Amino acid sequence: MNESTLIDMRNIRKVFYTHELETHALAGVDLRVDRGEYVSISGPSGCGKSTLLSLTGLLDVPTEGSYTLNGTPVANLSANDRAQVRNREIGFIFQAFNLIGDLKVLENVEVPLTYRPGISRNERRERARAALERVGMAHRLNHYPSQLSGGQQQRVAVARALVGEPSILLADEPTGNLDSKNGEQVMLLLNDLHQSGATIVMVTHDDRYAAFARRQVFMFDGKVVDEDTLEKLREQEDRRVRELVSQSEQSQTMALGS
Ligand SMILES: Nc1ncnc2c1ncn2[C@@H]1O[C@H](COP(=O)(O)OP(=O)(O)OP(=O)(O)O)[C@@H](O)[C@H]1O
Ligand SMILES: [Mg+2]
DSSP states (O other), X not given: OOTTEEEEEEEEEEEEEETTEEEEEEEEEEEEEETTOEXXXXXXXXXXXXXXXXXXXXXXXXXXXXXEETTXXXXXXXXXXXXXXXXXXXEEEOTTOOOOTTSOHHHHHHXXXXXXXXXXXXXXXXXXXXXXXXXXXXXXXXXXXXXXXXXXXXXXXHHHHHTTOOSEEEEESTTTTSOHHHHHHHHHHXXXXXXXXXXXXXXXXXXXXXTTSSEEEEEETTEEEOHHHHHXXXXXXHHHHHHHHHHHXXXXXXHHTO
């Protein structure tokens, strides 16, 4: 690991236990992200992208493996310590925006700073206003989220993610709830932020948007794979589905006696 490494995850495993079922959501993932990088994570539904992102953002802990964030080992922190590190280091952008409906735009963006000691009310306001300016939303400070379009809400959510000057922005399907025009605007915004130095990890289904990132990471079945392997695995999966469909068609035809 060197100075420029921001995220260093090794052999990360995550098992979810529900009823008598074990789900191996991550089966030994290594992920390294340098300061200033823009990385996308893509792969089929259920392959573990959101799980990996929430571990990266300290919303959850790995079952096994090591994780160093900005020089600090964080895999075994208590929930309290995790929340503190998260507030300082991480800005999250979610598919569903997750703004607080009863708070105005400016107040929503102030929220992360209210958990920081030593920031006055005035400074909080000013920093929130500046973050909203960066995302082109300074003209809607006193609106409520429900009074904004989806694209505008996501820009406010980006401002909230930025306001605490975190080390890294994590985005999980940030365009998933947006039409293509608004989706593109949010992608251009992330691009601008990257160009002005932000480190970004973004999960996306959409190949067009994955290509905005400077490095693409592909996942399949809880593992990081290279692009060619992913292509082969996808083809295998498609073949298997086609076989199942044709078997089911055959048995239906037989059942109908035709
Ligand atoms: N809290 C949980 N409890 C039990 N199983 C879970 C939990 N969260 C995720 N899983 C399982 O872990 C696997 C990976 O889920 P994850 O949400 O990371 O997938 P994903 O790649 O983000 O999928 P999508 O593209 O559909 O969002 C899935 O099989 C899922 O059912
Ligand atoms: Mg997901």
